[in-house]
Amino acid sequence: MLAFVLASDYKFRLRADNDTIQGQADIFVVIEIAVYGLIACWLFWRFRPTFRLRRADWCTYLGYAYVAVCVGSALYSPYHALAVVRAAQMGVVLAFARSVARHASVAAPHRIAHGYVLLISGSVIFGVVDRYPELPSQPGRFTWLYIHPVEAGMLLTIAVIILTAYMLGIRVARSGPVWHLAVYVVLWLLCVGALVGTGTRGAALGALVGILVVVATRWRGIRKLEIALVGGIGVGALALVASPEIAAFIARGETTAQLETLNFRTDLWSEALADFAQHPLYGYGFTADRGLFLDSTGLGGGHNAIINLLVDTGVVGTAVWFALLIAMAGTAYRLRPRGMSTDRGMVLAVLLGMFVNSMFTDELGAPANAMCTWLFVLLAWIALMRRQVIRPIQRAASTDLVTVTR
Numbered sequence: 001m002l003a004f005v006l007a008s009d010y011k012f013r014l015r016a017d018n019d020t021i022q023g024q025a026d027i028f029v030v031i032e033i034a035v036y037g038l039i040a041c042w043l044f045w046r047f048r049p050t051f052r053l054r055r056a057d058w059c060t061y062l063g064y065a066y067v068a069v070c071v072g073s074a075l076y077s078p079y080h081a082l083a084v085v086r087a088a089q090m091g092v093v094l095a096f097a098r099s100v101a102r103h104a105s106v107a108a109p110h111r112i113a114h115g116y117v118l119l120i121s122g123s124v125i126f127g128v129v130d131r132y133p134e135l136p137s138q139p140g141r142f143t144w145l146y147i148h149p150v151e152a153g154m155l156l157t158i159a160v161i162i163l164t165a166y167m168l169g170i171r172v173a174r175s176g177p178v179w180h181l182a183v184y185v186v187l188w189l190l191c192v193g194a195l196v197g198t199g200t201r202g203a204a205l206g207a208l209v210g211i212l213v214v215v216a217t218r219w220r221g222i223r224k225l226e227i228a229l230v231g232g233i234g235v236g237a238l239a240l241v242a243s244p245e246i247a248a249f250i251a252r253g254e255t256t257a258q259l260e261t262l263n264f265r266t267d268l269w270s271e272a273l274a275d276f277a278q279h280p281l282y283g284y285g286f287t288a289d290r291g292l293f294l295d296s297t298g299l300g301g302g303h304n305a306i307i308n309l310l311v312d313t314g315v316v317g318t319a320v321w322f323a324l325l326i327a328m329a330g331t332a333y334r335l336r337p338r339g340m341s342t343d344r345g346m347v348l349a350v351l352l353g354m355f356v357n358s359m360f361t362d363e364l365g366a367p368a369n370a371m372c373t374w375l376f377v378l379l380a381w382i383a384l385m386r387r388q389v390i391r392p393i394q395r396a397a398s399t400d401l402v403t404v405t406r
Contacts, residue, residue: 001112001377002119004093007035008368009155011146033085040092047099057386059331062324063379067094069317070286070367077285086287086367097376101383106340109381110176113162113346120159121187124194142197150361153200155370156191161210161353162346163188168218169342199252202360210353217345265303265360268293272302276310283314289362305358305365321365325355328382337388344385347378
């Protein structure tokens with residue numbers, strides 16, 4: 001999973017948007033494609049996939065349906081080379097997630113999560129030590145390498161939510177690596193500080209929602225009410241003390257016009273909806289949003305996952321995507337396997353935190369990025385949770401059958 005993030009999200013050079021949509025590959029693009037190809041070959045060699053139909057849950061079927069819609073829409077995309085490559089990458093990520101769901105233990109997602117927070121924390125330290133030149137469009141905003149601060153905020157949001165779940169669930173027995181509480185706290189403070197430094201408001205809102213979901217799923221009954229009261233008082237006090245800093249973070253030095261249009265996002269969305277009305281059912285084709293608005297607005301992409309999907313895949317793709325998210329959230333909420341309360345809370349928190357953040361950035365509705373990869377990792381995580389619930393029931397049923405036959 002970390003190889004996907006490193007290959008797709010970490011930018012080691014500046015690259016024009018026109019180069020991407022025209023399918024012009026440099027050495028780093030070739031390396032990215034090679035990484036996905038090697039992982040695909042390893043998955044095929046290691047797990048020998050078969051074509052036998054197996055029983056699965058609705059989340060799995062919808063995951064396949066979402067990838068199938070993206071692959072199908074790549075066939076009529078105006079940027080055919082880019083669309084085909086991105087669709088193939090989504091297929092590899094889906095294959096990885098299904099391999100985890102079918103062959104890994106319940107500890108595997110926790111190992112992935114711990115490796116991810118180490119990668120992001122190490123990246124923050126690298127960004128502090130070795131500051132790359134700032135772009136004119138992002139003065140004073142923290143990032144590392146040549147990653148845009150919005151993308152850095154997206155990466156940090158997921159890390160903050162994961163670390164929050166581990167901190168609050170430190171006393172809950174679970175599988176996977178377990179570090180000392182002090183380690184989680186230090187990494188959490190590091191990532192939160194970096195998230196504030198990126199100045200990415202959507203990412204901060206997504207992290208806040210994710211933290212609230214973790215708190216809501218960690219305790220029950222009167223304990224939850226006590227935590228809510230204490231937390232509400234603490235947040236209120238913090239808001240009073242740090243109100244100037246909070247206002248400065250929200251304003252970020254922008255003009256009134258920029259704030260009213262969400263940094264010109266609303267203008268982009270209005271144009272996108274007008275284009276969507278011309279091809280409402282199937283959209284313009286996978287990755288079409290990358291270049292559709294570039295000439296008119298100077299912005300590549302829809303800067304909103306829903307807008308992105310409406311333009312690329314139309315109502316069909318957007319409906320499948322929504323159904324997938326709802327099925328995942330509903331399944332994770334209903335599942336309560338013994339010894340996996342931390343897993344349940346983390347899946348819900350990361351999923352909802354990413355969804356909130358996706359209202360201001362398009363990564364959750366786009367391929368080859370950390371949000372898309374985490375979406376399928378969460379899909380595998382839910383399948384592992386479901387397996388922990390179903391297998392005891394199947395064992396009990398088989399025991400009862402043996403008893404009856406005797």
